[in-house]
Amino acid sequence: MLNANLPKSDDETQVTLHGLTVSCQPRKSFDRPGLVWFVIASAFYVGGLANVVSGDDAFGKNDSVRNITLEQLAAGDVQLVDLTHGLNDKSPFWPGADYQPFELRTIATIEKNGVFSKAFAMPEHFGTHLDAPCHFEQGQPSLDEIKSTDLFASGVVIDVSMAAEADPDYRLSVADVANWEQANGPIPMRAIVLLKTGWSRFWDSNVRYRNQDLQGKMHFPGFSVEAARWLVKERQVRGVGIDTLSIDHGPSKDFIVHHVVNGAGRYGLENVAHLDKLPARNFFLIVAPIKITTGTGGPTRLFAVLPGNK
Ligand SMILES: [Zn+2]
Numbered sequence: 001m002l003n004a005n006l007p008k009s010d011d012e013t014q015v016t017l018h019g020l021t022v023s024c025q026p027r028k029s030f031d032r033p034g035l036v037w038f039v040i041a042s043a044f045y046v047g048g049l050a051n052v053v054s055g056d057d058a059f060g061k062n063d064s065v066r067n068i069t070l071e072q073l074a075a076g077d078v079q080l081v082d083l084t085h086g087l088n089d090k091s092p093f094w095p096g097a098d099y100q101p102f103e104l105r106t107i108a109t110i111e112k113n114g115v116f117s118k119a120f121a122m123p124e125h126f127g128t129h130l131d132a133p134c135h136f137e138q139g140q141p142s143l144d145e146i147k148s149t150d151l152f153a154s155g156v157v158i159d160v161s162m163a164a165e166a167d168p169d170y171r172l173s174v175a176d177v178a179n180w181e182q183a184n185g186p187i188p189m190r191a192i193v194l195l196k197t198g199w200s201r202f203w204d205s206n207v208r209y210r211n212q213d214l215q216g217k218m219h220f221p222g223f224s225v226e227a228a229r230w231l232v233k234e235r236q237v238r239g240v241g242i243d244t245l246s247i248d249h250g251p252s253k254d255f256i257v258h259h260v261v262n263g264a265g266r267y268g269l270e271n272v273a274h275l276d277k278l279p280a281r282n283f284f285l286i287v288a289p290i291k292i293t294t295g296t297g298g299p300t301r302l303f304a305v306l307p308g309n310k
Contacts, residue, residue, distance in 0.1 A: 049284050049305070057189045059154050063282045064307045079306035081283075084128040085203060085273045087120075087299065091127050092202075092209035092271075094245055095216070099123045124297045130239075130289040131247070131268035135296045136258040140265055143295030150267075151287040153238045154191040155304060156184070157278045161198030164221040168211060170197070171224035171249050177231065184280045187235045192285050196275040197221040200243040203273070211250060222249030228260045239287070241269030241302075269302065278304055 048067040049059075059066040072078050085091065087102050100123060108117040124143075125131065133140030141147075158180050164170045172195055181187060199220055202208040211219045223240060228247070231237045240247055240261055247268045248257040261268055269287070289300040 083302040092206040136262040155285040168219040218250035220250040239267040
C-alpha cells in the first residue's frame with residue numbers, strides 16, 4: 001500500500017488501485033491531465049500496467065502488455081496508437097435536429113492581438129467520443145462522475161468487418177464473441193471491448209458514413225442486445241466501443257444496446273479510429289474524455305498502448 005500524502009482539500013481525489021491507494025490534490029499548476037498522469041505514474045512506480053487495473057484477471061495470463069512500465073512508455077519502447085479522429089467541419093455527425101457540424105473560429109491573431117486563439121463549438125456526441133452512463137439511463141453517472149479508474153483498462157478487438165461488408169446492418173452476436181474467445185482466450189474481466197466493423201473507411205464522407213436510405217434510416221453495423229448483455233454480465237466490461245456513429249446498429253429505434261450498457265453504469269465509445277492498427281488482444285487503453293460537468297458525453301482522446309517498438 002502506498003499513500004501519497006498531499007494536503008487535503010475539497011478537490012482531493014483518492015484512487016484505490018490493486019494494492020495501491022493514491023490521494024492527490026490538484027494544485028493550481030497541476031491540471032487535470034497532470035493529475036491523471038500522476039496517478040498512472042504512481043501505479044507504475046510499484047510495477048507495470050497490471051497495477052493500474054484491479055483484479056488478477058484484468059489481463060490474460062499471457063498478455064505481455066501487463067509488464068509495460070512508464071519508463072518504457074516515456075522512452076518510446078512501446079507502441080502507442082492514437083484511436084482518435086481529428087475534429088473539423090467535415091467530420092461526420094449524428095443526423096439529429098439540433099446536432100451541428102464542428103465549428104472553429106479564430107478569436108485572436110498574433111498580428112492583431114499578439115496571441116493566436118480560437119473558439120470551438122460541437123455537440124457532446126461528436127467525433128471520437130464517450131457516451132456517459134446518464135446518456136440513456138436516469139440515475140447513472142454523468143461524464144464528470146465516471147470514476148477515473150474506469151478510464152484505464154485492457155482492450156480487445158472483435159473483428160466483424162467481413163460480415164459487415166456483406167450486411168451493413170450486421171450486429172455482433174454472442175456466437176461471434178464465443179468464437180473470438182475460442183481463438184484468443186477469455187476476454188479479460190473489466191476490459192473495454194472494441195468492435196471493428198471496417199466502417200471508419202467511410203469517415204471522410206458524412207453521407208457514406210451515415211448511409212441513410214430514402215426514408216432517412218441509417219445502415220451501419222453495431223452490437224446485438226444479447227452480446228451487449230453477455231459482455232456486461234459475464235465479462236463486466238468497463239465499456240464497449242465501435243468505429244461507427246453508434247453502438248446500436250444504424251436501423252435501431254429503441255437504442256437497446258445503449259440502454260443495456262448505460263443501465264449497467266458502463267460507457268460507450270463511438271467513432272473510434274484506427275482499429276485496424278490493433279491486435280485482437282494484449283493492449284491497454286487510456287480513455288481521456290473532456291470533463292463537462294453534468295455532461296452526457298464528450299469528445300475523447302483515446303490511446304492504445306502495445307508491447308514492442310513502433
Ligand atoms: Zn454518443
